[in-house]
Amino acid sequence: MIDKVVSIVLVFIVVLLGGALLYAAVFRSASSEQQLGRQGYEQLYSRTLFQAVLDTNEQATGMTYDSLLAAAIVQLNTTVKTDAGAVDVEQAFRTALDNVLGPDNYYIQVDPALFGVSVSYVLDSTDTLQEERLVIKNSLPDTTRDLKALLGENASVAVHVYMLGADGCRNFSKGLNVPCEDLPTETLYGSLFAHGLSPPIFKGYSSFSEWAGAQRNRTPLQQPTAGQPRSTSHYAMQSFLSDSDWASGVVYASYRYKEDPLLAVERASSNLHIIIVPADELSSSSKADDCFLKEKSYEWTACAICDNTCPVNRSLALVTQANAVVRKNKDYVIGIYAFNCDYKYNPRLNDMTTNKYTCGFSDSSEACCLQRSEEPARKPPASCYVGDDPPVLREYPWCEQAKCDGCTVPSAAELPPTTASCRDTNTCRCFHKACAQLIPDHMRVMVNGTGQFMELQEVNQLATIIQSHVNGLVQGFKFEIGTRNETRQRYVTEEKVMLSNGQAVRVELWVYE
């Protein structure tokens, strides 16, 4: 009896198991296939959806969403400036996606996947900065290599050098594979005029052009000719300003990067333009305004070397102007303080007044005059022409002033701690020592809100400083629309999207069921 009951139960079990197996084999496989099909469709749907949005045109600007997103990532700001005005890119995408997916039915996050920087060095070509330029030059390959290492091998790191002056690149570029462009006065100040900006303005003049016009009425300085009376009718050339006008150089570099069509490819792969500018004097030089109004060469020299009246207003106007430009163009500026009292090169002063510029022994006007007569003839005082007719003996007062920094070898205590090259040879000169503390102040004005100030000895930290800034920008760049709701059923797509300008972005799109 029991065996028969058991056999019936077994039949039941076999029937039920068979049915269950049939159900599982057919239904589940079909179900999972359906699930895969749905997932594939949803991924394609999300991908084509985002691509379609990128291809369409935003109403206010007429620009494609692709261009707007690329601009936002390049500027690392979701509000971008366009010809039609500022555009909130996040809001523009929200409007489009709300229409396609419905409000609160999605969440999207966009992250930049590629980072690049363009670095422009603005270097003063005057003699006083010669050693510091060498420090920058030697650090440049390391800085570029460090930036590559810190930002990633795929990051674009482009470097340019803008040299204030007509002929500084020739020496600087030797052994350096970096594009270098000389900025003579007409190029530098021509760019300022083209952008409605002003070169330096002197007290007593309403504009740079008014001063330049007055200068043109004077006889230009002539090179000394042996046996001939020296010309003393002198005017300060514009290059005496522009060769050390680092603030205007920053303005030039900023606009050059922003507007030059030849740099379009570089701009497209770079998120940040960094301008690095070292300086050892105020912008447009630390020479007093009065010096640029002198008519006699010896007056100019005396003023240029000894007058410690710092041109605060002239320089401040330039750095304030530069700050407004770099803030508008969203550049990051690093000002490097390089006042080292290590001036020991004097070709320009030689050309103007002396065969061998050495202030120390000019104790008397006669000796001074003799020193300045044409060597080695050592003509008598009567032949020491200074340009007057008839020739008269003139004093060379700059060497006799008790407090002429340009003529005085500073004591070791007076030298900045970073000075090294001239200390041992006792050849240091602190030109315009009185302006030394104003230089960092003016640099801070220029980098205010858009950069950083540092000392020359920290130059090997440049890459780290830049990386720190870049990291802050990337972390601060938030492109998120909708709410990331982990509890809702959703289809998620996450992929790398290439924008038309070559930038890559990582897009994570959640579409809620």
Add this chain to the structure above:
Amino acid sequence: MLHRRGIYELLLGFFLVFVLLFGVLFFLFLDNQTSGLYAAIKGRTSGFDESENIREVLLACHGVTFLDAAKMDQPCPAKEMGRGFTVIQLPVNGCPERHWSYVQGSYSEKIPFVVTILQEDGAKKCLARLEVLLP
């Protein structure tokens, strides 16, 4: 004893026949059920694939990556278009809402995609919803 045994076997026989009949009916029912579900699910699965194919064909007829408003009167061969398609241009970014519909027969199933429509003047592209109607 024989009488009692005969009753048992008769009852068991009936019971066995009943169980076998129930089993056959259960299998038939299960097969019917799974076949219907299977067909429905398979249909939907192939629907996603087919909708993608239809979308590709449609885009190829127009601009490969976008539909061309100027060509909306020249739809692709209907035999490749399932039951047809509907395009709804969305009223966003200053674009007017527009409808194009090429539907054959009764409604079956529609699967949407988001596409762009190049406007007739070629000046801009607008967002649109492309609904593929499956046979």
